[in-house]
Amino acid sequence: MNNPTSNRFGDAECLRCREDFPSLRRIINGFPVAYLDGPGGTQVPAAVIDAIGASYRSHNVNTHGNFPVSEELDRTMTEVRAKIAEFLGAGGPDGISIGQNMTSLAFSLSRALSRSIKPGDEVLISALDHEANRGPWRQLADVGAVVREIPLLDSGALDYDAMRVMVTAKTRLLALGCSSNSIGTVNDIALARKLTRDVGALLILDAVHYAPHFPVDVAALDPDFLLCSAYKFYGPHVGILYSRPGALDSLATERLVVQDEHAPYCIETGTLNHPAIEGVAAAINYIASFGGGATRRLALLDAMRAIGTYEHGLATSFWDGLGSMRRVRRFGLPFDSALRAPTVSFTLDGVEAAYAARELGRQGLCVWDGDFYAPSPVRALKVPGGALIRVGFSMYNTSAESVRLLNAVAAVLACVSDSSVSDSSCWPC
Numbered sequence: 341m342n343n344p345t346s347n348r349f350g351d352a353e354c355l356r357c358r359e360d361f362p363s364l365r366r367i368i369n370g371f372p373v374a375y376l377d378g379p380g381g382t383q384v385p386a387a388v389i390d391a392i393g394a395s396y397r398s399h400n401v402n403t404h405g406n407f408p409v410s411e412e413l414d415r416t417m418t419e420v421r422a423k424i425a426e427f428l429g430a431g432g433p434d435g436i437s438i439g440q441n442m443t444s445l446a447f448s449l450s451r452a453l454s455r456s457i458k459p460g461d462e463v464l465i466s467a468l469d470h471e472a473n474r475g476p477w478r479q480l481a482d483v484g485a486v487v488r489e490i491p492l493l494d495s496g497a498l499d500y501d502a503m504r505v506m507v508t509a510k511t512r513l514l515a516l517g518c519s520s521n522s523i524g525t526v527n528d529i530a531l532a533r534k535l536t537r538d539v540g541a542l543l544i545l546d547a548v549h550y551a552p553h554f555p556v557d558v559a560a561l562d563p564d565f566l567l568c569s570a571y572k573f574y575g576p577h578v579g580i581l582y583s584r585p586g587a588l589d590s591l592a593t594e595r596l597v598v599q600d601e602h603a604p605y606c607i608e609t610g611t612l613n614h615p616a617i618e619g620v621a622a623a624i625n626y627i628a629s630f631g632g633g634a635t636r637r638l639a640l641l642d643a644m645r646a647i648g649t650y651e652h653g654l655a656t657s658f659w660d661g662l663g664s665m666r667r668v669r670r671f672g673l674p675f676d677s678a679l680r681a682p683t684v685s686f687t688l689d690g691v692e693a694a695y696a697a698r699e700l701g702r703q704g705l706c707v708w709d710g711d712f713y714a715p716s717p718v719r720a721l722k723v724p725g726g727a728l729i730r731v732g733f734s735m736y737n738t739s740a741e742s743v744r745l746l747n748a749v750a751a752v753l754a755c756v757s758d759s760s761v762s763d764s765s766c767w768p769c
Contacts, residue, residue: 349630349646351739357630358736360385371704374741378732379521379549379683380708381571384623388575391622395615402611413614420621421604426637427624428566428582429557437588437604438612441579442548442567443472448607449544449565449581450476452591453513459484461512464503467492468525469517470714473546473567477515485512492720496523496672497679500531507535513542518550518561522714522728523672523721524655524683526550533562542587548572552734553651553681555644558582574735575623576616581607630735647735648682654733654742655682661746662686667753671721671728685728688749691756693727699752705745707731 358364361383366373375383399409403417421433430436439445457463463485465474481487488506491499507514514536519526529545536543545563547556552573558566566582581604588603595606628636631643656675662668667689673680688696693709700707708730711718718726731745 349643349650349735353630354650354736354738357385358738360387360626361736362386362389364736366704368704369702373704373706374737374744375706376731376733376737376741376745377706377708378552378572378734378737379712379730380732382552382574382734383736384576384619385574385626387626388619388622392576392615392619395618400615403614416618417612417614420617423621423624423636424580425582426635427556427627427640428551428568428580429555429559429637430582431559431585434604435558435583435585437581437583437607438617439579439581439608440613441577442546442569443476443579445567445579445581445607446472446476446546447479448594448609449567449591450479452593452607453542454480454483455592457483457485457512460510461485462508462510463487463512464490464506464514464516466490466498466516466527467716467720468498468520468522468527468714469515469546469716470521470548470712471716472548472713473515473517473544474716477513477544486510489716490516492717494721496520496525496717496721498525498527500528503532504535507539507541509539511536511539511541513544515544515546517546517548519547519553519681520672520714520717521549521683522712522717522730523685524549524681525673526554526679526681528679529561529563537562549681549683553644553648555641555648558584570620570623573623574626576613576619578613578616578620580620651682651733651735651737652680654737654739655680655684655731657739658731658733658742658746659684661742662749665750665753668749669724671723682733683730684732685730687724687728688753688756691752692725693729695756696729696749696752699755700745700748703748705741705748707745 363383401410403414421436424436463477463480465477467489478487490503493499516532542564545566547568551568564584564587568580570578593607627643628639631639633639659675670686697709710727
């Protein structure tokens with residue numbers, strides 16, 4: 341099916357990979373479905389679906405039992421953590437905790453940190469981030485922390501000059517997204533790490549929108565904690581927390597007395613969703629199958645670079661196509677910047693975002709509208725109506741889908757007059 345020694349991912353590889361995703365076969369109102377909503381969650385290949393099903397078929401048991409099938413599951417869970425560690429560039433499975441989703445893990449981490457926060461300690465969050473990387477840390481104000489927000493520039497980049505001033509000896513932690521789910525900005529993590537290291541503060545990274553598009557290397561990024569979600573990189577709904585060696589063990593996490601008190605288990609509550617976790621391993625294997633190298637880690641790096649380059653090309657063409665249209669306003673950094681994920685957000689003059697998304701959806705073009713649980717950047721950028729239209733490209737998207745979407749956007753604009761905000765359908769035009 342795939343070429344395991346290729347370091348290129350292009351149109352031909354995309355067309356082949358599309359055969360692996362059953363959901364891409366759907367037809368909506370006579371149109372082939374085009375899932376252009378990757379930032380909200382990617383589609384899942386058959387290999388992942390099969391792995392989850394195989395788990396239920398062969399060993400729907402719990403861990404730590406003294407019988408062969410449970411012992412087999414114990415080994416499988418360790419192997420999955422090891423694969424996740426390879427995906428993130430971590431040293432091994434002991435740094436990989438698993439939860440229901442990224443948000444749940446972030447709240448658990450915040451509650452653990454709250455036990456050592458002192459009144460007057462400063463916590464920095466970003467005006468660019470998803471609420472999952474803001475709300476958990478804002479609640480540290482309940483124990484006396486002073487929560488401060490790094491502002492967002494009109495360009496869609498963070499104000500790094502302000503960040504340099506805001507990180508001080510009082511800073512206890514900086515929570516920062518690696519990449520914005522709303523406008524695609526990739527942040528300067530190296531600068532954030534230097535500033536926090538200089539004052540002895542923790543660096544907590546949200547890599548939910550970064551991990552699907554770029555190789556993740558926690559050894560290079562050097563966070564104290566990093567969170568991501570497997571359903572954004574072709575897996576099931578499973579949250580992942582990477583912890584620097586020793587970082588999690590130093591916290592008083594909420595746990596039952598029967599739970600292992602050491603990392604990575606001490607932040608995990610209740611019985612995990614073992615079949616879904618096995619699906620995460622299958623997703624990582626699937627990504628690796630598009631890369632080459634002597635180890636799975638090298639194959640993953642190769643694959644992520646190649647897929648990321650392909651996605652960036654699709655997004656660049658779409659961004660440029662929007663730029664040629666009247667009555668279209670694009671948000672975020674231009675695609676000549678390396679600090680850019682393949683996510684394009686825009687508004688249409690005279691057209692409500694929800695209306696546009698519905699009209700596009702009726703033609704099988706799945707895009708998101710709204711603030712995407714990131715209201716802060718939408719407010720900061722003064723987005724008209726408080727709602728964007730967002731397109732996010734994934735490995736299974738094609739250039740033909742991008743062109744089809746551009747044509748459909750142009751048709752929506754043609755259907756609605758400059759002064760109209762329509763609530764009635766003009767489809768098909």
